[in-house]
Amino acid sequence: MxxxxxxxxxxxxxxQELLALGLTLPGFVERSETVASLPSLxxxxxxxxxxxxxxxxxxEVDQVDDFVIGQGDxxxxxxxxxxxxxxxxxxxAMRLKVVGVKHVVMGGLHVTALPDEALRHCDSVIVGEGEPVWQQMLCDAREGNLKPKYKATYEFDLSDAPMPAYELLDIDKYNRITVQTSRGCPFKCEFCASSILLTDKYKQKPMEKVLAEVDRICELWPRPFIEFADDNSFINRRYWKQFLPELKKRRVKWFTETDLNVxxxxxxLHLMRASGCAQVLIGLESPEPAGLSGLELVGDWKIKxxxxxxxxxxxxxxxxxxxxxxxxxxxxxHDPDIFDRVEAFARELELYDVQITYMTPFPGTPLYxxxxxEERLLEESAWEKCTLFDILFKPKGMSIAQLRTGFHSLATRIYDDVSTKWRRDIFKSKYRRSIVGT
Structure with missing residues (x-):
């Protein structure tokens, strides 16, 4: 088959105005290229x-019109x-059906949130984690008995995780390759549309499996840059303190997402840097406590x-x-002064990189x-605008126009050549050769 x-x-x-700005804003363009260059783990x-x-x-399909539908038979x-x-x-999916593909299946976060919507366009959907149901779905398709929905009846154990088929990738297309060490996050932010939609539990993949995946990537791509595709790495610090010395032996560079506890x-921190950690992404979310209240559904951790x-x-x-x-x-x-405060706060913190996005109500999230x-959604099913860079809701503390104008102005200021160079120079002169705790 x-x-x-x-x-x-x-x-x-x-x-379109933000896209036009992005053509001349190096920070914005760099982040976009990074996201675009990740394969589907x-x-x-x-x-x-x-x-x-x-x-x-x-x-991988960037533009549907450019994809040769019948290329795979x-x-x-x-x-x-x-x-x-x-x-x-x-x-x-509909085009594939027209050219005679017998079974078209869909999955992912969006399909998990709205399986019935997806089913209007395909033959079957995978709801939640795919590993527990994938082989059964393939067997059913071969036997002509494909079911409309496949959803695991149990939590998938990452100790059973397969080796991803990295050999299917054209390595030259990517600037980084993804590896997952964990799934889920205990903080459960209101706006988060990540793997917490797939699993109710935080779970860790055995380190020997992770190291085997890194080794496989190294076979295909000497000295790779790896992104650990976790919602929040370092929840289990004991795990990472055992894992990082082994990772160091692989001589790779890596990036991940974490919280401030690290x-x-x-x-x-020493083990991270020694093993090749180049950067971490941290959701600070707001430059003042007023914007942080209620973000997490458990504990209100960030405001503390x-x-x-x-x-x-x-x-x-x-x-x-x-x-x-x-x-x-x-x-x-947030009120209309928030944009100036973000700029000042980012400068005060001397952040190497800054990422700004709109609050985005993804389907399936508590925020949506x-x-x-509250009748604050502008368009309930405008999924094409769930980009993090388009406005989908009525703000509380300002008008829609103020939010858009302020965002554009802030993007121009923080991503211009002068600001970007200042952040880079500060890190090089002040932090790169310094020692933890001094």
Whole structure:
């Protein structure tokens, strides 16, 4: 059976003015290129557990109109998509059916949130984690008994995780390759549309499996740059303190997402840097406590950490690890002055990188449910605008026009050549050769 795995790729934004700005803003463009260049770890993981009686190929689609529909002569196609590309994925699914693909299956975060919507455009959907149901779905398709929905009846154990089929990738297309060490996050932020939609539990992959994946990547790509595709690494510090000395032997560079807690563990910071950690991304979200209240559904953790933000960033960067600080604009505690405060705060923290996005109500998140209940959604099903760079809701503390104008102005200022160079120079002169704790 010929199986095609198709990932909807590329960065989307509907705001034409912001796109025009992005052409001249190096920070914005760099981040977009980084996101766009990541392969679909979910699909190549499923490929790694596909039976030998299947002939599997992997493809990425940026523009549906440019994709050669009949190139694979497939019996079954599985499409993975994020929300912003969902409508394009639906279009592709229908085109595949027209040219005679017998089984078109869809999965991913968006499909998990809205399986019935997706089913209007394909034959079957995978809801939640794909590993527990993938092989059964393939067997059913071969036997002509494909079911409309596949959803695991148990939590997938990452100790059973297959080796992703990295060999299916054209390595020259990417500037980094993804590896997952954990799934889920205990903080459960209201706006988060990540793997917490797939699993109710935080779970860790055995380190021997992770190291084997790194070794496989190194076989294909000497001295690779790896992105650990975790919602929040370092939840289990004991795990990482055992893992990082082994990772160091692989001589790779790497990046991941984390929270501020990593700043208070000098041993961990040292191990991170020694093993090749180049940068961490941290969701700071707001330059003032007013915007942080209620972001987490459990514990309101970030607002309790706010007074430590500056010291935490200093300690991490003093270990020689760059910090990409992320801010979400349009939170309920924000007013029209928030844009100037983000700029000043980012400068005060001396962040190496700054990422700004709009608060975005992704389907399936508590934020989407709340804003719909409050009648603050501008368009309930405008999935193409779920890009993080388009406005989908009515802000509380300012008008829509103020949010858009302020965002554009802030993007221009923080991503211009002067500001970008200042951040780079500060890190090089002040942090790169400094020592943790001094």
């Amino acid at each position: 010929k199986v095609g795995l198709i990932a909807m790729s590329g960065v989307r934004a509907c705001d 979910g699909l190549i993981t499923l490929a790694g557990m596909t039976p030998d009686w299947c002939d599997v190929t992997y493809h 497939w019996d079954l196609v599985a499409i993975s998509t994020f929300t912003a590309q969902a409508k394009e994925a639906y279009d592709l 700043a208070w563990d000098d041993e961990l 950490q706010f007074s430590k933000y500056k010291d935490a960033v200093r300690r991490i960067q003093s270990a020689g690890i760059r910090v990409n600080g992320c801010f979400v604009l349009g939170l309920d505690g 449910t709340r804003l719909k209940h």
